[in-house]
Amino acid sequence: MSDHRERLKLAGYKLTKARLAVLQVIEHADGHVTSADVLDGVALVDPAVGRASVFRTLDLLTRLSIVRPTYIGTSATPYYVLLPGGHHHHIICTVCSRVIEFAECGLENIAILLEERLKVKLTGHLLEFYGQCADCQDKIAVNNED
Amino acid sequence: MSDHRERLKLAGYKLTKARLAVLQVIEHADGHVTSADVLDGVALVDPAVGRASVFRTLDLLTRLSIVRPTYIGTSATPYYVLLPGGHHHHIICTVCSRVIEFAECGLENIAILLEERLKVKLTGHLLEFYGQCADCQDKIAVNNED
């Protein structure tokens, strides 16, 4: 996926060691990573990279719609998700914080509509549903049984 | 909108002064508030309410899909948005952090589909598009003009 490196370059940003390290960590992670996860991973990949640069890079990747922060479970710190192809979709269980991803969204049409109507240029999107997963519904049902 | 109070009650939570104060502040705010905004507002509405309870209530409202934290601009702190009717949709400009809301989403069908296929029970959703607003496209165009 050196696709991401390409996009940094095209947008006029230098391919520095810090940025390459952060990208590598995020790409190899499976889905949802916190900044702490990225800091830990980067410390292994390239210990010379500093704390501030990791945060700067996460911000940059967010501005480029390569990555998107989202709050899961406790609101302490965001999780970063890759937006491969510009989008990502998941369901968050509000009871156990489990995340279930899904592929289809059918949002292309509304995206085009919004671009025309509002004169915006859209580069990505995130769709999140909230609710209870199958397990947590069962638990609630059991608790209400008396 | 004492709808929200009703929902707290139904879910088995007490209608305490802290919770009522937080709800009042969020309902009267126009769209996107940070925890700092809520803390300030609550200090005016009911100065006896403590810092911790504000955070506890924001967490609770999030778990009930009454409110949803989202990441806008800097990574410092989340913005909380109301999910009236269970959903909210906006576009975030990745250049100037402006937020543009829009009403329609057409996601009812996919919600039903997911509930059936994954046996989840969905209570709300958030749809975010990322890109550049009209103004920021203009700026970029000007910068590239030489």
Add this chain to the structure above:
DNA sequence: TTTAAATTGATACATAGTCTCATTCAGAGT
């Protein structure tokens, strides 16, 4: 009104993210 469990406020604390600035580095031009 009584009561028990839920919730709270105060405050000390942990930690996530920011700022500053001298130094380094990426990459374009030669």
Add this chain to the structure above:
DNA sequence: ACTCTGAATGAGACTATGTATCAATTTAAA
């Protein structure tokens, strides 16, 4: 390959956001 310049970085002090603890209070049901 060598030079040069602005972009980017690392160190680390610093700010502020959110958390944990626990005795005291309050809600709401009986």
